[in-house]
Amino acid sequence: MVELTGSQSLPDSMSPIPASTQLLAVAWLRWRIFVNSTFRRQPKNKRQIAGLVFAILLRIVVWPILALMMVGPIVGSGFLAWLAISEGRPQGLAGLLLGIALLWQFVSINGLSIAASIHSFDPASLVRFPLRFGRYFVLRSLLGLLTASTIVGSLALLAAALGIGIADASLALPALVAMAVYALMNIYLTRMIGAWMDRWLANRRFREIFSMIMALSFAAIQFMNLQRAPMRAHGARSGLFLSAMHSSGPYVYWLPPGFAAQAILLAKHPLAAFGQFAALLASTALFAAVFAIRLKKQFLGEYLSEGVSRRVSQQAAPRVRMPALEAAAQSAPAAAGAVFSSTVAACLRKDWIVLRSNGTQLIGMMTPLLLVAIFSMNRAFSSSFSGYFLPAAIAYTLLGVLGPLYNVFGADGRGAQLYLLAPIRMRDVVVAKNLMSLAMVVAESGVAWIIICVFSRARIPVSAQVSTALWTVFVVALNLAIGNLRSIQAPRYFVPGQSRQPRGGTPTNRTSGLLVLGVLFGSMLLQIPVAMASSYFELPWLGAWVFLPFAAAAVFAYAFVLRNVEHLILEHRDVFAEELCKA
């Protein structure tokens, strides 16, 4: 047996661990995870190699586009800062800094999915090591500095400082110092918001309330947008936006962007500038302190999981009757057992129970319907695009419900093993999953259809409705076919309705996500020439005749995939087991 001789060179185990040792260890950990995730992927077969090549090509295309999208705000910040100083309109600087802060938060929120797709580790797991809170706080402040929001925001602020320096060289140094502190303020503001949102979103009830607020906010913005500024009246909309910006000016001076702007502009009056700079420092410290309060709770061992029903588990379990299961079975679609085979009925019941407890998903389904209703009620909008409004609205509502078709087993996690072990046909399981998905698709698009027919001021001809219905059948059947393939080939474990996924990933595989968009937008593009030709040649039923064979082909493709499910699952069971069963 190997003997653990070890090294006895630890002179005094209770001497403090140098901060640099632990900080470097965490930096090294992050680096190794990055290196291993990037260069140690070992594709095992041709299909995986093809997938890897596709993923690399995708990055080569997408990342430069993302980078270009970020260049605009950065260059724009520099130019606007230069303009504000050189043109003698310094009051614009506070507005610019407010804009950069909003951009910072916007990129931070929208960059979450990108960040989630990059392999990392949960920084909260560091609490098990012998760290003092101060060191933990420093580590948490440093980790994640290389995120898109920090890079874009910092570069925008640097560009603004350069712009100011070019316009007035005497302001260059104060601008650099103030922008550096303002960047720090933004970092802590982002961290503070992120940490507290994580805390609140850990609670299901809060997630549902939050989703509802977000849905209503989007709907309200669109409603105001359409009510205040009719279509094609861009000037009016811009005027509204600018007047809102202008009227908010005096208030911005009492906020960190105002403190930073004043600290630069009052540089020739040191006392006043120092006062503003102190206010900026104080706001940075405030955000850091609120962030620290959250971290301290985490450091001391906070419990965030929702866990099980506590009250029930404390009581003695009933021996024979299981009322919870019986109630769930009774509340499931009642006819399921009578119409379908026992496997399909059982799977439908199970998925119904999962869906029923996922309020966030149900609220998410309401948002597109609200927006469709708002647009339908707007005469200018619905009549301007009467030919395209129905298919466009249906496509929009489908966008949210088609994604889950590409990962139907994801929510089952390890439970998916049962499908492989039980003496059942996998086709029955897939049929059940598809029926549940189809029910959601039909409900979502059906309600949208009714809303459009009821609220739309322009009459939608029957031929257009038939054409749209056949197009919808085509899109849904095609997505079901490809979705079933992807669900077996590239499943991804996720917890429904949870913001922080167990493996830090997204609920759908990225390639699958792109396929959803590709299929939907591709089929939308098909609509345009068909609608134009229909209108030009005055053939109202042309769309129906064009989409009928497409729909039939898509249904055939779906049936073909369904017929080969058993073979597919056998071929891909290793990936299936690895991705789902090792969850």
Add this chain to the structure above:
Amino acid sequence: MAETFFEKPPGRVYRGFKQAFMMTPAIDTTTLTRRFGDFTAVDNVNLRVDAGQFFGFLGPNGAGKSTTIKMLTGLLAPTSGSIRILGEDFEVRSAEIKRQIGVVPEGMALFGRLTAGEYLQFVGRMYGLDRVTTLNRTRELLEFMQLADEQKKLITDFSHGMQKKLAMAAAVIHGPKVLFLDEPFEGVDAVAAGTLKAMLQRMIARGATIFLTSHVLEIVERLCTHIAIIHRGRLVAQGALDELRAGARRTGQAGIEAGAAPPEAEKRSLEQIFLEIVGTDREGNPGAVTPEQELSWLS
């Protein structure tokens, strides 16, 4: 035989130190309580584990074992009560205490995108070991745990048993005085389990304290000198195995505080004692369901 890094050189001075050291309990909790909303997972637990004990912490599923371990290792804050490890208050000196303890937690908490060697090096550095010591111990532990041939593999590709061995290696790399093990033998093959048991017993012989939870009562019976049983969040028995035998025989139900074992104490297995204590409901009625009563359809 080469000296292991778990041990201190035996000698008069060391023995004196060991005696003094052992007077302070390694783990001492006072009215330790943890609530999750309305549910009390751990209820007024007073636990005392003396230094040098191999302590088994038992209980049925959901009894509060893992919650207790999480509190004892600083991963979960108690709702009330206090924890002292090696005589120090956890709330006051958590960083110092964490340096003296090793943990194999319930979910192992490994970083899947590292190799085993990289992970051990990271853990060693986080515990303040110098670079050379960390590298030496990493190499030795990988060989000891029979993971040396898997150096290029990422942890995420390890089997469950291999991950368990790695978690164990990470828990001992800094030579802890108190080791907390949550189901350490789950999924570990017989050869590795034997190696691990031998390692743990050597650690005990050299003065370490081990706090172990396991559902495999034979292992606990073979390894542990002292045992506590938690049931529905409450500590229902605590003491040496012989004391538990005597206590359980005397009262025949939960809620005992083990007394001195009479010399003629009946040598019942730990499993029998455990079932006797936890196989009752709150009123003391037998809760276990006999095969004749239920599941009659099973062949």
